[in-house]
Amino acid sequence: MRRDLIKRILTEGLNLSYAPKNIYWEGYDVNLEESLFEYGFVARQPENKDYPDEWFVLYAYAGAFDTGWIRESDLDKYMLGQDWMDEREIQNTLDSRNQTLEEWLNQGFLSKFGDLIGEHGVDNFMGGSYGMLDKNAAIDLLNKHLPPNTPRITAEDEDTLVCPECGSDNIDSDYNYDTGQTDRRCRNCEHEFRT
Numbered sequence: 001m002r003r004d005l006i007k008r009i010l011t012e013g014l015n016l017s018y019a020p021k022n023i024y025w026e027g028y029d030v031n032l033e034e035s036l037f038e039y040g041f042v043a044r045q046p047e048n049k050d051y052p053d054e055w056f057v058l059y060a061y062a063g064a065f066d067t068g069w070i071r072e073s074d075l076d077k078y079m080l081g082q083d084w085m086d087e088r089e090i091q092n093t094l095d096s097r098n099q100t101l102e103e104w105l106n107q108g109f110l111s112k113f114g115d116l117i118g119e120h121g122v123d124n125f126m127g128g129s130y131g132m133l134d135k136n137a138a139i140d141l142l143n144k145h146l147p148p149n150t151p152r153i154t155a156e157d158e159d160t161l162v163c164p165e166c167g168s169d170n171i172d173s174d175y176n177y178d179t180g181q182t183d184r185r186c187r188n189c190e191h192e193f194r195t
């Protein structure tokens with residue numbers, strides 16, 4: 001059954017309607033904060049695309065956040081067994097959603113990506129990192145491409161960070177990829193600490 005479908009797709013091409021251009025963030029959940037902080041990603045179509053089915057993704061990884069580009073047709077290739085996923089891994093993904101392969105292929109990018117990273121981990125799908133972002137930087141990025149009439153997202157659930165030495169909230173922050181922590185430096189007393 002699946003073999004027939006794969007054969008048909010390989011001979012006739014993927015006749016799937018990819019989502020229309022949308023430069024605003026979209027999530028697995030309608031709430032973008034929930035999508036990024038609970039489900040681990042939001043995505044939007046870049047203004048300048050190399051491919052019509054290309055998406056720009058902001059995702060949570062290793063206690064911080066990162067960005068990257070991925071094509072919807074690449075996600076389909078994983079599920080068609082044309083990459084590292086084997087029969088069992090493909091079947092596990094379908095079982096987790098109780099879907100047939102055809103149903104899976106006909107859903108949108110966000111569902112496909114959410115299913116795959118939920119089942120197999122985001123690092124198996126997104127390539128090399130161009131530099132990690134801390135939570136505030138991720139929220140800044142989210143706020144740059146909010147859909148119209150969406151209120152700005154604030155980091156209100158986080159306590160204001162203050163210097164443990166002098167209590168100043170004038171802090172420089174730099175995510176450290178090696179330690180997975182954020183290096184902080186107080187601009188007031190120059191005390192350095194890590195969170």
Ligand SMILES: [Zn+2]
Nearest residue numbers: 163166186189
């Ligand atoms: Zn200080």
